[in-house]
Amino acid sequence: MTNFKNIKAIAFDLDGTLIDSVPDLAAATNATLAELSLPLATEDQVRSWVGNGAKTLMRRALNNAMNSEVSDEQLAETMPRFMHYYGEFLEKHSRLYPNVLVTISALKQAGYPLAIVTNKPYEFTVPLLKAFGLADFFDHVLGGDSLAKMKPDPLPLTHLLEQWKISSDELLMIGDSKNDILAAKSANVAVIGLTYGYNYGEHISVSEPTAVCDDFAQIGQLLLTK
Numbered sequence: 707m708t709n710f711k712n713i714k715a716i717a718f719d720l721d722g723t724l725i726d727s728v729p730d731l732a733a734a735t736n737a738t739l740a741e742l743s744l745p746l747a748t749e750d751q752v753r754s755w756v757g758n759g760a761k762t763l764m765r766r767a768l769n770n771a772m773n774s775e776v777s778d779e780q781l782a783e784t785m786p787r788f789m790h791y792y793g794e795f796l797e798k799h800s801r802l803y804p805n806v807l808v809t810i811s812a813l814k815q816a817g818y819p820l821a822i823v824t825n826k827p828y829e830f831t832v833p834l835l836k837a838f839g840l841a842d843f844f845d846h847v848l849g850g851d852s853l854a855k856m857k858p859d860p861l862p863l864t865h866l867l868e869q870w871k872i873s874s875d876e877l878l879m880i881g882d883s884k885n886d887i888l889a890a891k892s893a894n895v896a897v898i899g900l901t902y903g904y905n906y907g908e909h910i911s912v913s914e915p916t917a918v919c920d921d922f923a924q925i926g927q928l929l930l931t932k
């Protein structure tokens with residue numbers, strides 16, 4: 707098993723890692739599709755479309771519902787409706803994954819500086835963290851629109867390295883998607899892949915993270931018992 711003894715700070719993905727947010731993303735997607743009199747999507751379909759931010763989710767949903775490529779104009783017209791509905795649903799049907807709160811709390815107490823690196827728009831990220839009692843644990847919260855590029859680009863992680871003044875072998879990324887693994891690898895950062903989240907239907911081990919965990923509690927075991 708990989709030794710994480712160098713690690714000084716940790717960056718967490720949000721959707722599919724800390725919070726199972728697909729039920730509310732699906733509710734907002736379907737409220738938007740219904741308003742356009744388009745056929746609705748299943749929760750499984752929405753789960754397979756999450757990972758590259760709200761705009762790409764809606765593009766995939768519209769392409770599927772219309773059975774053709776949505777134009778950029780049509781997508782731009784639709785986005786405010788999706789954003790409105792997602793802001794309304796946000797945490798209504800979402801839930802924390804098991805052992806998240808207790809593990810994050812223990813890591814913070816052990817002295818690790820923590821950050822969120824999500825592709826979710828920033829305006830939803832902080833309210834969602836607050837709704838689940840997580841907001842106070844993180845020194846930095848980066849949404850998909852906080853910087854010029856989102857994951858799988860390494861920019862959010864290299865930004866954190868600069869902010870925290872640490873080297874790449876001192877940061878650990880934890881996520882459920884190939885976008886998390888690719889961003890970490892491009893930044894030369896170790897990465898734990900979780901098996902329970904959303905990864906376009908593909909097992910996370912295919913992306914070859916540094917380590918694979920099935921349960922969030924295992925992260926505590928890896929980092930708190932050195």
Ligand SMILES: O=C(O)COP(=O)(O)O
Pocket residue numbers: 719720721722756757758759760763823824825826827883
């Ligand atoms: O909103 C998304 O598409 C994915 O969000 P995540 O980066 O927190 O998994």
Ligand SMILES: [Mg+2]
Pocket residue numbers: 719720721722723757881882883903904
């Ligand atoms: Mg994720």
